[in-house]
Amino acid sequence: MINWKNVLFKIIILFFSLLLIGRMEKSYSQKKIDYCFSCHRANNDESAFLFSKDVHFEMELSCADCHGGDPTQKDMGDAMSTENNFIGVPVGNKVSELCSNCHIGEYSALYNSVHAKYSIKGEEWIVQCTTCHGIHNITRVKNRISPVNPFNISKICAKCHSNISYIRKYNPELPTDQYEKYLTSKHGLLNSKNDPKAATCVSCHDNHQILSKKDPRSSVYFTNLPKTCSYCHSNQEYMSEYKIPTDQYEKYIKSVHGIATTEKGDNAAPSCNDCHGNHGAIPPGIESISKVCGMCHAINAELFAGSPHKKAFDSMKLPECETCHSNHDIIAATDQLIGISSTSICIKCHSNEKLPEGYKTAKKMRELLDSIVALESTITKLVSDAEQKGMEVSKAKFKLRDIRQIKLEIKTVIHAFDLSIFEKKTTEIFNLINEVKSQGEYAIEEYYFRRWGLLGFTLIIIILAVSLFLYIKKLENKSE
Amino acid sequence: MRNKVIRDIYRWFDERLNLQDLIQLANKKYVPIHRHSIWYYFGGVTLFLFIIQVATGILLLMYYKGSEDLAFESIRYIMTEVEFGWLIRSVHSWSANLMIFCAFIHMFSVFFTKAYRKPREITWITGMILLFIALGFGFSGYLLPWNELAFFATKVGTDIVGVFPIIGKPLQLFLRGGEDVTGTTLSRFFGFHVAILPAIFIVFLIFHLILIQRQGMSLPMNIDQSKEFKTMPFFPNFLLRDLLLWLIVLNILAILAVLFPWELGSKADPFAPAPAGIKPEWYFMFMFQTLKYIPAKIWIIDGEVVGIMLFTIGAILWTTIPFWDRKTERGQKNLLINYLGLFCIIYIILLTILGYLS
């Protein structure tokens, strides 16, 4: 049984579809008839020539899609009449707004970026889409001739950012040497060797939504920066051809510096760029490592440079700070590093047989440190004991703070590797420890004094109460 | 020779002050002896603790500074730098609590022995007023160290005052000296604690004591007043017994102050979040806990308002009991009063325990 109704319905559908396809075909071929393009080319207009290589031309967009007007009108006056919405050359922000008709995501990213601020004339944004992408010769990013191709992008950024007088007008504190630095960086060097994987400006700063490094949303804000670097540097597959480790990020976030930046939000603690440089990123060499660390740990570096270790490390080609403290996974130094136990660093070179002098010094230093730790824990216990007993020990606690401070200072002066300097500090600590001890002991004594005083007072009251009681009894017996 | 000098001095005063009358009064005064005699002592102990409060309070005033930035520091100074400052402060705090405790015992003993009945209605009312002022002393004094717990307890306490219909808000503003608990509140509370409340207290106290001296000790209902009963002279027997008890109380106070020194805690920070476990002083605990149990809305009235109104009405009824307890006045046994008092005691104890457990 044939369902005629159904067949009829299908036929109608088919008919209308054909009609629709025919109309679409018509409009498609109509587009081909683009009088704007054909006339302007015939008139040797450069824009028309450039546009013929443009990606938008390739995608069959017409001049009128940006400039308005009716490309089907043969008459110039009709085609470029205001009734046909002709705009002519778009100016100012109109340019980017036109692009946003299709590229809305990119537009809104630009809109939120530092580049969408008004220029000094106050008429338009500093950067429009066309500033970087070109005007009539826009090509795909992958195209080698595109100004935003990885091999060209740094030059296009440098056009403004290396122009001292230009940048000064907008942000006088912004440096202008990024491009030059970039060329010396590992990334720049690889880029100039045609390695498309090496990072360019936009790899770190984002392409459209470029934000100030002081903006917490920015990919280069100090708390976000390690993650940004790790995007490539922790990717084993991506980094495989460069033969460098990919565990720096993992090590860094567990390090004392990583915890300070990412967890405590301490913007003074170093992020990747503080040691490696940002635009001129390259690992510090063996000879310069102490200078890099010394930017913050100045005294340690200074003391180290004057210590006997400087010469020894140089001759053995050992990196200065890294040898004892490691690099990315650096943790707060403990007393364990000093001495002659298996966990100590000293013993690696200063064995009793080979270098007995250093062996003895290391041993002595560790003994002093250990005795400080032991004494400190005893007096801390004493003070907290007194506090538990309800005694006031804020002065002693204040001194305990001083002890902690000198302990920190010892961690600095150790870098002179000079026993006499070291002992000067430890003597200070021992003196303080004695003061705290006597104050703590005094507090404990005072505690017992109060108890004995109470006992005496109670005895007096008992005697008085008992005799008073007997006296009352006597009085009442007598009266009865 | 020596006696002559004393006699001369005595005569000099006697001629001017008529001491003979007082001695006669003292000699005439007798204290009844029966199995409820023990309760006679608690008024005296409360008085003794009050005297200690005055003495230690004056001493603390030598060093205390009633301002926001110095209050805490000055108490810490008293406790650490001033010799025996820890003792004076600790005694003041412990004595305050013992005093309120004894005042409660005194009040309930009077209540159960029905000593408020005619002709001692005024004595009862002045006593109740003294108790309320004592609570005011406690509430205002609690804030003075300006530590965290006191700060938030005062905040909560004055919040509750603000709930009171009509007069609540103005009263709260008056107590706080502003919208919030601030340094101004501290200044006010300091003023209340050392000037206004003592001035009012002393007036009622003198009145209360004069009434007791004039009317003598009340006898419990079950003692037949027409018959002969055992007595002891007030002077010196009862006074010496009083003194003996005071000595023991003094010793208890010293033991508490030395072995359990009152803590100072950490300085109040008005901008810090309230710490966990804010508790009022123990004698406000049962009210605080009751307000917690009352549902947020009862019919259309806020639960808190209902609770506070109930407590206020309760306090008024309790204070005016001599006027509506007609049966006792007629000399009949009124068991209802006994059950009511018992219920109150059990309620207070139960809610206080629950308050500390939660």
Added chain:
Amino acid sequence: MNQGRRSFLIYTIGGSLISLLIAIFYPILAFLKPPKNKSIEVSSVKVGKLEDIPPDSSLNFRFGNSSAILIRTSSGELKAFDARCTHLDCTVQYRKDMGIIWCACHNGKYDINGRNIAGPPPRPLNSYKVVVQNDEVYVSKI
């Protein structure tokens, strides 16, 4: 015999009463004696005489439970700061040679107004108010 016991009682009462009074009044008198250490006010501290601190020098002192530093600049201006470095709580010092406030622990540097200018300190030093009264220098919290 009875008389003897009675007088013995009188003596014990008298003796213990006197000891009790001593035990009560001794602490009270000791309490009233002004303590040597007069620094009640943690929010204000007398640091010393003006002449004790010549221009271009500094003085570290205790302020409540923390340490503070008083600096007299070469022009004679007085400045006071919380001496705890904002990095790791070390005590800072005035460096004449550099004209800055300096932390020995990690080379943190603050300018003479307490602003962190170099090194690890994340924040400026907390500053205090300095008042000179009759040649005495007082430092107080603002």
